Amino acid sequence: MQKIIITQKRIISKINVILLLTVFFFILFGFPNPSFSQAFIQDSTGIDIYGDFRFRFEQDWNSETSTGNERDDRARARVRGRIGIKIRPNKAFEFEARLRSGNKNSQQSPHVTIADFSNNSTGKKDVIFDKYNFKLNRNNFWLWGGRNELPIWKQNELLWDDDATIMGGALGFRNFFLGKNGNLSFNTGYALLPDGMIEDSGEIEFAQFVYSRNINDATLFAAAGGLLAMQGEDNAVTNLLSGNDSRDYVIWIGNLQLNTKKSAIPLSLGFDFFYNSKSYSDSDLVGTPTGTDNDDTEGYVFQIRLGNLKKKGNWLIGYSFADIEALAVNASYAQDDWMRWGSATQTRASDFKGHEIRVGTVLPLKWKMLLRLYSVESKNNPEDGNRLRIDFNRKF
Secondary structure (H helix, E strand, C coil): CHHHHHHHHHHHHHHHHHHHHHHHHHHHHCCCCHHHHHHHHHHCCEEEEEEEEEEEEEEEEEEECCCCCECCCEEEEEEEEEEEEEEECCCCEEEEEEEEEECCCCCCCCCEEEEECCCCCCCCCEEEEEEEEEEEEECCEEEEEEEECCCCCCCCCCCCCCCCCEEEEEEEEEEEECCCCEEEEEEEEEEEEEECCCEEEEEEEEEEEEEEEECCCCCEEEEEEEEEEEECCCCCCCCCCCCCCCCCEEEEEEEEEEECCCCCCCEEEEEEEEEECCCCCHHHHCCCCCCCCCCCCEEEEEEEEEECCCCCCCEEEEEEEEEECCCCCCCCCCCCCCCCCECCCCECCCCEEEEEEEEEEECHHHCEEEEEEEEEEECCCCCEEEEEEEEEEEEC
């Protein structure tokens, strides 16, 4: 019986690798009959097959653990592949499904390590559905149900990682006219929180207002306010770290943005503020970094971007500063870019302050290159580190 189980696992593993390679093949060399797809895209009905591919080089150095021990420096090559399909029977309805690479135990990352130059394990190479949903669009009203990205307006992933898709439903209204050059949008919804890409652990309810206003022909001001309320679930976790399986969060969000997208050199300034109003007892802090206080519940982000990456020869430079206390965000669903804290499949993306510098350009054949340098330190323990990432991205 044990031999049969082992054989089945090996067969499933081989099937996953074959699917993964198939995804990468289509992304690298193109999809069959692309003109068929494009014809339907232009008409807003029919079938749209899409995808993207990423090659990443990543270097981590000068990093310490939460106990102050030095981590070995690490260099690795990683890839990401995603392929999806959208079916539009008419202009109001859409059905979508998407496959992604990555480890099925990670809700934060679809990346696969293909070479670890420090002789570490390269990890699992699964292929998983991260989206499957239906959508309805009617004038200024929209709704969807199924598995999809969290539908909130945001400037970065320091509150919520784009890869952490949720299972539930959402609806909203957009582009309400408010005086001269002003618009207001609203979205809300309910969903189950992912625990890896297969299981779920807890629930989320969310709501957000977004106001935008054209100051002049080239300058746009935007402001948003919202709430993410998350309820944990005892004894349901299989992957989440830091006690995020059972802990509740009530996170209030404020965002401001000023940009000049239509100018010769586009400039964007952004500010985000997060405040978790949930009251915690000492027992609620189990799993958080050593030294965490009950009121470590605030975070903010400042960022500036100059340029854009819309067409060949474009360039972009940017800087961000983030100060995120341990309980300001749910670290199991925030970004996994800034640090290597956590496990092979889960990043503990809170309790830090640090910097990001980014430089990007658009290369021939629609490839985009983005270099990002991170330097972070923990707010409550010796953990810190530096990271360099160079991404080559291609959408299809």
